Amino acid sequence: MIVLPTGTVTFLFTDVEGSTHRWERFPDAMKAAMVRHDELLRQIVEHHGGQVFEIVGDSVCSVFTQPSDALAAALTAQRALLAEAWGEAGPLRVRMALHTDQAERDEDGYVSLPLNRVSRLVAAGHGGQILLSEATAEQLKSMALPDVALRDLGARRLKDLLHAFHIYQIVTPGLLHTFPPLRTLDVRPSNLPLPGTSLLGREREQSDLCALLRRPEVRLVTMTGTSGIGKTRLGLQVAHLLLDEFENGIIFVPLAPVRDPELVAPAIAQALDLQESSGQSLIERLQEHLRERQVLLLLDNFEHLLGAAPLLTTLLAVAPHVKLLVTSREVLHLYGEREFVVPPLPLPALSPLLEPEALSEYAAIRLFVERAQAVRADFALTPENARAVLDICARLDGLPLAIELAAARSKIFAPEAILARLTHRFSLLTGGSKDLPARLQTLRQAIDWSHELLEAQEKRLFARLGVFVGGCTLEAATTVCTLAADPAQDTLEGMISLVNKSLVRQEDGREGEPRFTLLETLREYAQERLEERGESRLIQNQHLRFFLRLTEEAEPQLHGPDQLRWLDELDAEHANLRAALAHAREHEAEAGLRLAGALAWFWYVRGYFTEGRSWLQQLLARVPEPTTVRVKALYGAAALARWQDEYDEAHTLCEESLTLARTLGDKVGMTWALYELGVQAAHQGEYERAHRLHEESLALKRQLGDQVGIAWSLHSLGRMAYLQGQLTQARTLLDESLGLRRARGDKNGIAWLLRTLGEVAYSQEDYPAATAWYQESLALFREVGSKVGSAFALDGLGTICQGLGDTEEAACFFLESLMLWRDLGNTPSEVTCLLHLAEIAVSYREVEMAARLLGAAETLLETMTAPPPPALLTQYGQGMRLIARHLDESAFQHSRETGKRVTLEQIAWDLRQIVEKQ
Incomplete structure (x- = not known):
């Protein structure tokens, strides 16, 4: 043995x-x-x-x-x-x-x-x-x-x-060492949050939902049920159980902070880590990204966004391997939708013979005990209190949120006392909400009772917290929720008390600071209380002022050494920023235009082009007065339009910005309007006009001492000189720009400039210098989280290595770049990478692999809505002729067709194996 x-x-x-x-x-x-x-x-x-x-x-x-x-x-x-x-x-x-x-x-x-x-x-x-x-x-x-x-x-x-x-x-030598990302929950495309507590019960529901989603014909499942029933928690548990069954992962899309159906597509894109690309709408970008992927999207809290339901039909129609799991208080009424009604937690029949051990088999009872022990460690289910606990859970219809709220009072009250107060409260409320479904009345009464037990200061704080969307920091809560006339209060102490009473949830925020959130049901309740207090407009104005101040503080930092921290800060507060903009649009339009103008660079860097343009357009329409705020908003909107290849609109906006700036004598506005017009002209090949505009902008910036602006103008002038073959002039301009950016610590700006210096060095056949520039730019792009910059730098390194005969390193660079371009939706760049990789495969005498790569490139070319660039078609034709010389017609066509059917991930894996065996 x-x-x-x-x-x-x-x-x-x-x-x-x-x-x-x-x-x-x-x-x-x-x-x-x-x-x-x-x-x-x-x-x-x-x-x-x-x-x-x-x-x-x-x-x-x-x-x-x-x-x-x-x-x-x-x-x-x-x-x-x-x-x-x-x-x-x-x-x-x-x-x-x-x-x-x-x-x-x-x-x-x-x-x-x-x-x-x-x-x-x-x-x-x-x-x-x-x-x-x-x-x-x-x-x-x-x-x-x-x-x-x-x-x-x-x-x-x-x-x-x-x-x-x-x-x-x-x-170790002799074994493979390059692999795809680990199959872990934190590697996108799987962004499921880890639940903070265990899920009690729901075994039957978990099994049934998993079985339903595994059925091939089921594409859309909507989990319905009243507020507080536990739809989100159950959905997350099911998603975790199914994670291994979806090749491209499971994506959680929290929609509670989204107030506008038009913002559902941006919310899905953000969860997928997608950025908009020029020449495509965001919905087209989503369709392209999801078309060949096997993925489950968990869309949480959809009930207030039913106007966006047709978007789901669109996505399902073009992406045959995508499934949707939706939580909502009501069905979406879409074709093929399967409703899954989430029931309350089961309870035993009321019987005096039930022992505590038997009661503990029921999830509702276990939930009460677990949450009670969280606030009172010595709490236990005993023969003396078991009947009261059972009656509480029965009185609350087995609704998890209502049970949690009641159990949170165990720190002060015994179960018998909680039951007595609940019974009294419910008898007072009977008949007060006849128009509500029975279970929703129960939850409402439980929240009312929990709210009534709060101290006056706690009630005030709780109501005002309803203004936040997507949570808040302690600083935000303190600033927004305090009025001059208020008696002195400790906001932190109040927040801790609300957390202990299960009315507010505390999470780990950025840099270890706590972040406080309300469940959507409780946030809606808090908003009602705020309205009843007559403070809604006042607190919303304070909310707007706080986030306007935060954004204007962040804006200059987005070009300095702390830019990544500030970008992440704005991303974390994006839902609050949207809420502030929506309030401003209706009530404080001028402040809203200031906020939108200050957010333009954030929207640009993080790729929120369509959303940014929409806010700017709406607020510009509401504030026609000729002010410097309008000047700034106009050239911000122009830059976003230009990135989406809307050059006519970009030009019109920027010309208005420049004219207004000249009229107002706004030199800062003039510099950036001139700069944006120069960028537009250069993109369209009008180098003489672009040079004149950039020189005028640069002269004004030097007068103003605007170091950030000077660096950008020098960079643009240097890149134009490079494109026109004026390499000495290009180096002079670029070196001066680099010095300014290094002095300021502008990592994003430095990275883009180093990439240009790499291009210049490569054109001069100075390969060691080009490699050094590209490597430094790649490190910085990765640090600031720029996918597009990283992809450009990887392409440059791959091209250098391929030219020098280091095909193994070249393949690694192009493979990584390929995956980035795929995520960014840049089809021409994907094709370019595949063609480079095909050349490398031929050099290894893996001509069938090369033909498969060519087939994959051909499929991508066929999906392009705009005509492919002539240079790309030339490179493709060269690849066709090169590979055709090494294979007979039948083998060539067979391998090409195979390449058209397989995924990019599979091709990348196969090529990695070939490279590592060399």
């Missing part, structure tokens, strides 16, 4: 990637292959002092007393698996994971917690990859490991594990 070790051990789990598909295609070959696979792994594990304690399907579970032995076994096994001749079933790609933990045994084997951790770790990997937990890595770091390096992949969130898991990868 095998005696399994306990105490500190290291587990090694393995799993065959893609085995289900192989079993379907080659059942006989896979049967023989798996016998050999199991035999091989068992021999290697035992040779290195380990024990195989379980084989489940295609997974082998083994344990070692020393982490170094487990690692040695994993390395040996990967090499043996690569060397094995697998025949028709092969090659087998096996992912492996090592985790060191405290192991305990029971009569069935090991206790499950450590096994769950290593199972989730191996599921995050890819075939050929060896992953380590931090516990294993820390022990291995102190040991001599010749030719073995640990690559830090960072702290990642794994399915069903509440805390982040730090993961490392083994890198």
Whole structure:
């Protein structure tokens, strides 16, 4: 009998990637292959002092007393698996994971917690990859490991594990070391938030929803139910359960902060990390991105945005592998929609014979006890209070939010006292809300009762918090929710009290600061109370002033060393900024125009082009007065229009801005209107006019001492000189711009300028200098989070490496760039990368691979709405002729057609394997 070790051990789990598909295609070959696979792994594990304690399907579970032995076994096994001749079933790609933990045994084997951790770790990997937990890595770091390096992949969130898991990868000669992103919850496109609490009950609902979403014909499921029933929490749990079943992930789209149906598309795009691209509407961008992806979108809180329902039909029509899970208080009335009614938590029949242990089997009771213990650690369900707890949950119709609110009062009241007060409150309210559904009346009464128990200062604070959309910081709450006439109060103390009473939720915000949010149901209730107090307009005005001040403070910082922090700050407050703009549009239009003008650069950098233009257009229409605020808003709107290739509109807006600035003597406005007109002219090839406009703008900026503006003008003049072949002049202008930007710490500006310097150096055949410029720009682009900048820099590095014959490095650069261009929706750049990669494949004599790449490029060209650039068609034709010389017609056409059908991810993976074998 095998005696399994306990105490500190290291587990090694393995799993065959893609085995289900192989079993379907080659059942006989896979049967023989798996016998050999199991035999091989068992021999290697035992040779290195380990024990195989379980084989489940295609997974082998083994344990070692020393982490170094487990690692040695994993390395040996990967090499043996690569060397094995697998025949028709092969090659087998096996992912492996090592985790060191405290192991305990029971009569069935090991206790499950450590096994769950290593199972989730191996599921995050890819075939050929060896992953380590931090516990294993820390022990291995102190040991001599010749030719073995640990690559830090960072702290990642794994399915069903509440805390982040730090993961490392083994890198060693002879084994693959480049893989796609880990299959973890925090790698986009999976942005599911980790729930802060466990989900009690709902096992039946989870199973039914998963089964419904797995059905091929089901594309749209709407979870309906009253407020507080737990739709969001259940939806998130189901999404976590299904994460492994959607190849391109599951995306959570929180819609509670969105007030306008027109902003649903931007909200989905933001969740997908998509930016608008020139020449495409945002909806077209979404359609293109989702067309070939297998993804589930979880759209949360849709009931107030029913006007956007046709958008969902549009997306489903063009994206056959996309499914939608929607939470809403009412159905969307769309074709193919399946309604799933979320019921309240089940309760036992009222009976005096039920013991506490039996009651604890019911989720409603467990929820009350768990939330009561959160505010009173010694709370317990006893024979004395069990009936009162049951009556409370029954009185509250099993509604989770109502139960949480009642349980939060356990810090002061015993269950019997809570029940008595609830009963009294409900009898007073009976008949007061006859027009509401019964369960909604119950929730309303529970919230009313909880609200009535607040102190006067707490009531005031709670009502005023309803003005915030998407949460707020403590500073925002203190500033917005305090009036001069108020008695002295400690906002932090008030917030903590509201958190303890389950009326406000506290989350971890940026830089460790707390962020406070209200569930949408409670926020709506708070808004009603604010209206009743007669303070709604007053607090909304304070909200507007706070975010106007924040934005105007951030605006100059967006060109300095802290630009990323400020961009992230504005992104975090985007829902509040939208609410402030909406209020200003109706009541404080001039302040709204100031806010929109100050946000223009943020919208530009983060890619909110359509939304930014919409706000600016609406507010410009409401504030026709000739002011410097209008000048600024006009040239901001022009820049956003120009990025979307709307040159006529951009020109009209900018000419009005310049004329008005000259009339008002607004030199700052003149400089930027002239600059924007110069950029427009350069984009359209009117270099002489562009040069004249930029020179006039630069002269004014020098008069004003505007260092940011001077740097941008010099950069634009330098790039025009480069494009016209005036390389010496270009270097002089660009060097001066670079000096100014380095002095200011403008990382985004420095990165773009370095990219231009790389282009200049490359055109002069100074490849070492070009490489250095591009590498520095790439590092900065990554730091500030610029996808488009990173893609440009990677293209430049790939071109240099390819020209110098370093095809392996070139392929790595072009592959990474390809994925970025795909995310950005820049089809011409995707095609260019594929054609470069096809040339590299030919250099490896992998001509069939090259033909597949050409087929993928051809598919992309066919999807372009505008005519492809002539240079791109020329490059494509050259690639066709090059590959056709190495393949006969039949093989060439077959490989091209294959390339048209496979995904870019699969092509990238196949090419990585080819490169690493060279």
